[in-house]
Amino acid sequence: MFNDSIKYFWEQILGEDKFNAGIISAAIFVSAVQNSISGIAVGLAIILTYVLSAFICSFLAKVIPIKIRLFVYILINAIIATTISMFLLNVKLFWNYTALIDYIPVIAVSCAIIVCIDCPRIDKDYKSSLKDAFEIGITGALLILLYGVFREFLTSASILGINIPPVRGILENFHFFEYSSGGFILMGIIAGCMQKIHIVMMRKKFMDDGVKETAASELDN
Amino acid sequence: MQEKLKNIRSSPYISGGDTSVSIMIKIIISLLPIVCFAVYKYKLNAVFHIFITVLACIFVEYLFCFITKKRNTVKDGSAVVTGILIALLLPAYAPYYMGVIGGVFAIVVVKKLCGGIGKYIINPSAAAKCFLFLSFPTVMRVYSNGAADLSVKNLIDGKNIDTLSLIVGDSVGSMGEVCAAALLIGAIILVVSGVIDVYIPASYTISFLIMLIIFGGRGFDAGYIAAQFAGGGFLFVAWFIATDYTTAPITYKGQVIYGILLGIFTAMVRIWGHRNEDIYFIVLIVNLFTPFIEDITIPKPFILGGGKNV
Amino acid sequence: MKLHSYLGGIALRPYKEQSKNCEIISIVPEDDMVYPLIPCEGKCPLAYVKAGDKVKIGQQIAGASDGTLGIYSSVSGIVKAVAKKKNYDMKIYDSIIIENDGEFEEGEFDEVVDIEQLSFIQIVNLLGAYGIREYIRGGFSLYEKLKRIGENNANYVIINGVECEPYLTSIYRRFIDDSDMIFDGVRVMKHLFPKSVIIIAIGDDNKEAVAIMEKKIKNEPNVEVEIIPNLYPSGDCCRLIYQISGKAFENEIQALSDGIICINVDTLCAVSNAVFEGLPPMSRVITLSGEGCVNPGNYEVLFGTSIEEVIRFTGGQNEDAYITVAGGPLTGIELTDLNVPVTSSLESILILSKRETENYEPEECIRCSRCAAVCPNRLIPEKLFYYAKKGNYGKFLKWHGDSCSMCGCCSYVCPSHIPLTDYITYMRDSLGEF
Numbered sequence: 001m002f003n004d005s006i007k008y009f010w011e012q013i014l015g016e017d018k019f020n021a022g023i024i025s026a027a028i029f030v031s032a033v034q035n036s037i038s039g040i041a042v043g044l045a046i047i048l049t050y051v052l053s054a055f056i057c058s059f060l061a062k063v064i065p066i067k068i069r070l071f072v073y074i075l076i077n078a079i080i081a082t083t084i085s086m087f088l089l090n091v092k093l094f095w096n097y098t099a100l101i102d103y104i105p106v107i108a109v110s111c112a113i114i115v116c117i118d119c120p121r122i123d124k125d126y127k128s129s130l131k132d133a134f135e136i137g138i139t140g141a142l143l144i145l146l147y148g149v150f151r152e153f154l155t156s157a158s159i160l161g162i163n164i165p166p167v168r169g170i171l172e173n174f175h176f177f178e179y180s181s182g183g184f185i186l187m188g189i190i191a192g193c194m195q196k197i198h199i200v201m202m203r204k205k206f207m208d209d210g211v212k213e214t215a216a217s218e219l220d221n
Numbered sequence: 222m223q224e225k226l227k228n229i230r231s232s233p234y235i236s237g238g239d240t241s242v243s244i245m246i247k248i249i250i251s252l253l254p255i256v257c258f259a260v261y262k263y264k265l266n267a268v269f270h271i272f273i274t275v276l277a278c279i280f281v282e283y284l285f286c287f288i289t290k291k292r293n294t295v296k297d298g299s300a301v302v303t304g305i306l307i308a309l310l311l312p313a314y315a316p317y318y319m320g321v322i323g324g325v326f327a328i329v330v331v332k333k334l335c336g337g338i339g340k341y342i343i344n345p346s347a348a349a350k351c352f353l354f355l356s357f358p359t360v361m362r363v364y365s366n367g368a369a370d371l372s373v374k375n376l377i378d379g380k381n382i383d384t385l386s387l388i389v390g391d392s393v394g395s396m397g398e399v400c401a402a403a404l405l406i407g408a409i410i411l412v413v414s415g416v417i418d419v420y421i422p423a424s425y426t427i428s429f430l431i432m433l434i435i436f437g438g439r440g441f442d443a444g445y446i447a448a449q450f451a452g453g454g455f456l457f458v459a460w461f462i463a464t465d466y467t468t469a470p471i472t473y474k475g476q477v478i479y480g481i482l483l484g485i486f487t488a489m490v491r492i493w494g495h496r497n498e499d500i501y502f503i504v505l506i507v508n509l510f511t512p513f514i515e516d517i518t519i520p521k522p523f524i525l526g527g528g529k530n531v
Numbered sequence: 532m533k534l535h536s537y538l539g540g541i542a543l544r545p546y547k548e549q550s551k552n553c554e555i556i557s558i559v560p561e562d563d564m565v566y567p568l569i570p571c572e573g574k575c576p577l578a579y580v581k582a583g584d585k586v587k588i589g590q591q592i593a594g595a596s597d598g599t600l601g602i603y604s605s606v607s608g609i610v611k612a613v614a615k616k617k618n619y620d621m622k623i624y625d626s627i628i629i630e631n632d633g634e635f636e637e638g639e640f641d642e643v644v645d646i647e648q649l650s651f652i653q654i655v656n657l658l659g660a661y662g663i664r665e666y667i668r669g670g671f672s673l674y675e676k677l678k679r680i681g682e683n684n685a686n687y688v689i690i691n692g693v694e695c696e697p698y699l700t701s702i703y704r705r706f707i708d709d710s711d712m713i714f715d716g717v718r719v720m721k722h723l724f725p726k727s728v729i730i731i732a733i734g735d736d737n738k739e740a741v742a743i744m745e746k747k748i749k750n751e752p753n754v755e756v757e758i759i760p761n762l763y764p765s766g767d768c769c770r771l772i773y774q775i776s777g778k779a780f781e782n783e784i785q786a787l788s789d790g791i792i793c794i795n796v797d798t799l800c801a802v803s804n805a806v807f808e809g810l811p812p813m814s815r816v817i818t819l820s821g822e823g824c825v826n827p828g829n830y831e832v833l834f835g836t837s838i839e840e841v842i843r844f845t846g847g848q849n850e851d852a853y854i855t856v857a858g859g860p861l862t863g864i865e866l867t868d869l870n871v872p873v874t875s876s877l878e879s880i881l882i883l884s885k886r887e888t889e890n891y892e893p894e895e896c897i898r899c900s901r902c903a904a905v906c907p908n909r910l911i912p913e914k915l916f917y918y919a920k921k922g923n924y925g926k927f928l929k930w931h932g933d934s935c936s937m938c939g940c941c942s943y944v945c946p947s948h949i950p951l952t953d954y955i956t957y958m959r960d961s962l963g964e965f
Contacts, residue, residue: 173360174356175357233952234888235861235888238946339895339898467898471914523537529779
């Protein structure tokens with residue numbers, strides 16, 4: 001019974017669907033990204049980390065035996081993420097707006113997990129792994145930037161540092177989105193809206209009546 | 222499968238027992254003592270709070286069902302019970318739009334978007350209280366007009382508390398937490414009318430008691446323990462919020478484990494925490510364990526040895 | 532004897548006032564009679580007659596290849612056809628249709644041998660040839676049960692006279708009107724299993740039946756009358772065996788290897804008729820009840836009579852009639868077509884009015900756990916329903932869905948009126964196909 005419960009627990013965390021691993025990194029960036037400037041910083045860190053580590057790992061893929069490949073990737077990722085974050089901190093633009101030094105190990109772990117699980121072409125030559133990492137990095141950074149903009153709008157009624165007075169009057173007493181709980185709910189709202197847009201786009205794509213009915217009913221369920 | 226059920230009606234052909242409306246009516250009757258006490262103590266504030274919150278909950282649920290073109294679920298009465306519970310968790314001097322915002326959050330975000338009745342994962346009333354507490358911290362902490370302190374704060378600071386005032390209702394807190402006597406009467410009505418089983422409140426109370434005796438720092442001090450039970454919303458949570466049907470485990474062994482977990486966490490929060498409202502966050506955390514608890518306490522069927530009296 | 536009690540079960544209102552005090556009346560049929568050839572445990576009876584043959588009462592018209600599962604005509608007439616017809620459980624069987632000529636000519640019956648000269652094997656073969664089955668829905672054949680338990684191997688012979696379902700009163704009336712026949716059946720059982728204890732189980736709301744049986748068996752050794760508290764599934768064989776002996780079995784056949792055999796009262800009467808009078812089983816007593824029928828009561832009906840004729844003979848339906856149910860109200864089947872025959876597994880016909888049986892729309896499950904409190908098998912029907920809806924066979928078996936005895940207690944108490952028993956039965960049936 002104990003073995004079963006442990007197995008069940010890990011199944012719930014990592015999931016049979018590999019996208020559940022992203023929940024850990026989501027937890028991390030919810031606390032890191034409080035406004036859009038830190039969103040830009042985290043996004044840039046992510047892009048640079050992914051690209052560089054994918055580049056290096058693709059060279060090592062042929063040399064290292066399969067069983068320890070995952071651990072080596074994570075190690076390389078961690079080193080690169082740490083150096084990049086420390087490098088970014090020295091850039092003067094980000095000094096006043098971020099506390100990124102607290103989140104270095106966080107970004108390192110999240111990048112490591114995402115790259116190792118989501119990057120399918122890392123074992124081939126360096127060009128395709130670079131392309132892969134760049135795609136993931138850019139989409140991730142854009143999403144984080146979008147999230148940061150929304151969160152800043154809801155907490156301090158400003159976008160990228162520019163204040164909007166009328167909204168500030170309404171939101172003055174509403175402190176929910178400053179906390180991490182509000183951050184998670186905002187992430188859920190954004191994910192829900194994107195899913196709805198995805199469904200509408202899929203519906204428009206299947207213009208044939210028969211296919212439309214079945215696809216629509218499947219998506220509704 | 223659906224065809225087979227639609228063409229011919231299936232057994233049983235007589236029905237008995239409760240319907241969901243009668244269960245909700247029994248719950249509302251058991252909440253009446255504390256509602257009456259709140260009206261007696263806070264006069265018109267309480268009346269307006271309860272009225273506005275219940276109306277907001279019913280209206281929002283009806284609107285949601287109308288917009289998403291699904292079956293109307295206001296009829297089973299759960300919106301009314303959620304509304305009354307949210308209203309009883311508000312401080313009496315909070316502005317009236319708190320009830321509306323709390324009701325909208327509880328019904329739409331927690332209940333409907335997580336699957337509707339029977340499928341949501343955290344308790345809507347406790348979640349609404351936590352949401353309001355985090356979003357509007359200044360107005361949700363105004364529990365009294367004067368300078369009296371919350372009982373839990375006093376207990377933590379180490380001052381002496383008059384337990385009798387907590388029982389009779391002379392204390393300070395949100396509207397549902399002040400009078401321990403009215404809550405006990407409501408709890409008796411709940412058990413006698415057969416709405417809940419006593420496994421969860423009993424195991425909650427016993428594990429809380431044991432944790433307080435071991436870790437409380439004051440040993441068997443009867444006054445301290447009685448004050449911990451009677452004040453700070455413990456009775457309200459144990460009998461009305463933790464026993465919510467959907468979020469509590471469905472097996473009896475699971476209910477005992479759930480109560481023990483609640484007791485351990487509540488004791489930790491009361492001894493080493495610093496806020497009165499932490500107990501509602503604890504309820505949300507332990508609610509998330511429920512599917513796991515159910516999967517590890519599958520009961521043994523009759524032929525394999527379960528369920529026999531000696 | 533001290534009874535073991537079990538958790539679960541529901542206390543139902545008996546609803547037996549309408550037909551409790553009605554004496555048993557015989558029904559004389561006029562229309563065609565239909566005899567479905569229902570297979571039992573892998574063997575299927577084959578018709579011995581064809582269209583155009585003349586039959587008399589008591590003539591064997593069907594039987595299996597090894598001499599068991601005999602079917603006997605209950606009227607005299609000419610065979611109309613052997614065709615496929617629908618039975619009341621909505622399955623289609625080959626059936627023999629006989630046109631009743633109203634004269635009721637008796638054929639030749641077997642001669643009656645004194646019971647002391649018959650051995651165990653001879654009695655068992657006789658009961659097998661007469662095709663006597665348990666007179667309940669889904670009943671096993673008596674020949675199989677007696678053959679499996681073997682000679683002199685029984686510790687308990689339990690005679691099941693507990694009618695725990697509401698509206699049913701036919702067994703109660705049999706205790707009062709036909710108590711001699713029941714006592715003869717007890718004598719047969721004593722001859723078959725001399726060393727065992729024979730227990731007659733009667734429900735505790737049938738006090739007159741208890742008094743009559745106790746008077747009859749006053750001086751017999753090894754025969755007892757037990758009064759069983761009338762909680763709903765107490766009359767189920769497995770529940771009854773547990774209450775008397777303390778051992779839990781999955782079905783009756785498993786209990787045979789432990790020396791416990793469970794026989795229904797109607798089956799016992801058929802056994803005594805077969806052994807002492809040489810008559811094959813040709814009729815049974817059913818209950819007609821409910822607010823929608825004009826003359827409720829207990830009627831002795833010949834096998835093969837159509838249900839429509841039974842209702843017509845007794846006065847028909849009145850304007851309150853809403854649905855017609857074959858069997859008890861908790862485990863029965865609704866009849867849409869009344870042209871189905873009475874067989875040995877039909878216990879009662881209920882014509883219910885709208886006031887007694889409201890048709891509710893099922894709502895969503897609120898996880899109130901009332902079904903778990905009431906299940907006599909200690910299962911959690913809410914979980915089984917959840918996995919049945921998703922079609923998850925693995926989890927359904929992990930929560931022990933295959934031990935459900937389909938008693939209907941969970942659907943009775945559900946506040947949202949969900950047909951839980953149906954979902955679980957559907958999953959079990961589709962599992963049985965694997």
